Amino acid sequence: xxxxxxxxxxxxxxxxxxxxxxxxxxxxxxxxxxxxxxxxxxxxxxxxxxxxxxxxxxxxxxxxxxxxxxxxxxxxxxxxxxxxxxxxxxxxxxxxxxxxxxxxxxxxxx
Amino acid sequence: xxxxxxxxxxxxxxxxxxxxxxxxxxxxxxxxxxxxxxxxxxxxxxxxxxxxxxxxxxxxxxxxxxxxxxxxxxxxxxxxxxxxxxxxxxxxxxxxxxxxxxxxxxxxxxxxxxxxx
Numbered sequence: 001x002x003x004x005x006x007x008x009x010x011x012x013x014x015x016x017x018x019x020x021x022x023x024x025x026x027x028x029x030x031x032x033x034x035x036x037x038x039x040x041x042x043x044x045x046x047x048x049x050x051x052x053x054x055x056x057x058x059x060x061x062x063x064x065x066x067x068x069x070x071x072x073x074x075x076x077x078x079x080x081x082x083x084x085x086x087x088x089x090x091x092x093x094x095x096x097x098x099x100x101x102x103x104x105x106x107x108x109x110x
Numbered sequence: 111x112x113x114x115x116x117x118x119x120x121x122x123x124x125x126x127x128x129x130x131x132x133x134x135x136x137x138x139x140x141x142x143x144x145x146x147x148x149x150x151x152x153x154x155x156x157x158x159x160x161x162x163x164x165x166x167x168x169x170x171x172x173x174x175x176x177x178x179x180x181x182x183x184x185x186x187x188x189x190x191x192x193x194x195x196x197x198x199x200x201x202x203x204x205x206x207x208x209x210x211x212x213x214x215x216x217x218x219x220x221x222x223x224x225x226x227x
Binding site for chain 2: 033035044050051092097099100103104
């Protein structure tokens with residue numbers, strides 16, 4: 001049981017816009033930054049979004065993040081086949097005094 | 111660009127201690143959060159803990175009684191020890207660096223550790 005809640009799956013055809021949700025509480029998302037990771041099959045996670053909506057160098061602007069209250073969202077526009085991966089949200093949790101992850105959303109590009 | 115590489119036994123017997131090393135190359139153990147994260151087969155990510163370069167540590171409360179993370183800056187390595195392992199500790203173990211505790215921007219490739227007799 002993950003501290004942050006994500007839907008288990010999402011899908012969309014190439015070119016479409018897809019969004020992922022991440023729900024938490026006042027001790028994590030509600031009071032701290034949100035981070036998003038992309039994990040391609042068989043590889044290590046990659047930091048996709050930091051501090052709610054910032055992209056590390058090299059991450060395309062097709063990826064965007066937002067936060068409102070105790071929830072956050074990741075959006076991917078212009079979906080591509082190479083975006084097929086697992087996506088995890090994360091945040092610092094004040095109660096745990098450490099980072100917590102969501103259970104991950106598996107994206108299928110139809 | 112910083113590179114991280116995990117190393118250690120791929121098979122550990124139940125009740126024994128899992129020991130892994132993470133070697134940092136193309137860089138050094140800088141003032142950052144040097145972390146361990148694990149992923150059981152087919153499941154999500156779990157934060158194990160981190161060590162700040164100064165030696166301060168922070169562990170997941172669910173593992174705290176069994177975890178020790180240490181660093182050797184002279185060797186550009188940091189380490190994970192997990193004692194009294196059980197089958198549920200079977201996972202891919204990743205080492206990672208973060209400029210913030212939850213912002214892990216460099217990861218090792220991961221190493222699968224199986225707990226079995």
